[in-house]
Amino acid sequence: MDLFYVLPHQLDLDRGRASIGGEEFHHLARVLRCREGDTVPVTDGAGLSAELVVESIGKSELQGSIRNPRRVPPPETRVSVAMSLLKAPQRFDFFLEKATELGIDRIIPIITQRTVSTPDLKKIDRKAERWRNIVHSAARQSRRYYLPELSTPCSFQEALQLEGYDLRLIAHESEEAFGPFEPAGQCVLFFIGPEGGFSEAEIAAAAQSGVRPVSFGASVLRAETAGVFAVALVRAALLGLPGARQL
Known part of the structure; x- marks a missing residue:
């Protein structure tokens, strides 16, 4: 599956929560037909690697819980x-x-x-x-x-x-x-x-x-x-x- 991006204001690692909207939401909900309970690989675009367990899907945003967060080292070159x-x-x-x-x-x-x-x-x-x-x-x-x-x-x-x-x-x-x-x-x-x-x-x-x-x-x-x-x-x-x- 593709890797999906969570914007900083949509991510709360302290609470283990995140939401996805915009073009990312459209691709998940309308193209891939994501459903509640599905697990989606996500990142913040700054080295985070995590999984989002989808809990709810609205008209323009989906929400879920974050699991297995870790930091991927940046390329040396x-x-x-x-x-x-x-x-x-x-x-x-x-x-x-x-x-x-x-x-x-x-x-x-x-x-x-x-x-x-x-x-x-x-x-x-x-x-x-x-x-x-x-x-x-x-x-x-x-x-x-x-x-x-x-x-x-x-x-x-x-x-x-x-x-x-x-x-x-x-x-x-x-x-x-x-x-x-x-x-x-x-x-x-x-x-x-x-x-x-x-x-x-x-x-x-x-x-x-x-x-x-x-x-x-x-x-x-x-x-x-x-x-x-x-x-x-x-x-x-x-x-x-x-x-x-x-x-």
Whole structure:
């Protein structure tokens, strides 16, 4: 069964109680036809692993008791992607879904010199809500105990100033090699440009900030494919490493 998310205000571990509403409730009650007495795996998206024994099902919410709560350690390796907003919203949605399934830790929508689709401040809340629903759905299906952080859209220059990363890489078609890559135990940040790619000025600014340009191969990837490929690179590098907690 999928892993379902309980929001902080819906969870009371001291009393051993929880409720589920919203999209999670719809999937449980309307799609899976959950019934009273059923046991549902739940998490708070911050490492909790528990079971919810369903006791009552209302019109928009179900309630129950929490059993067997424990904390799952976070991954030792974390990968973030700062990716340009894309002209076709469904392509950015695809990236959100697949990157979440692969174990991304943080998603940073950015606005570059060649970004075609810039967010309308009046619509950004609605757009962010759709993004969160996509991330939650993908995390539910892939049984992730840690939800990715979804940042507010920012400029490319602001993204270059983000701190806390051990390794920062920017994908660019002018590069011919990828170079040494050992992400295990590191916080990794990839920069992915829009449909038209990063400008030469942006690549220069990234280099001045200590970001390393890399190649993703001879063929030019679509932006959303490059974003997914970046997360998959980290995941693949961790496979087979003894004792490494996977994404």
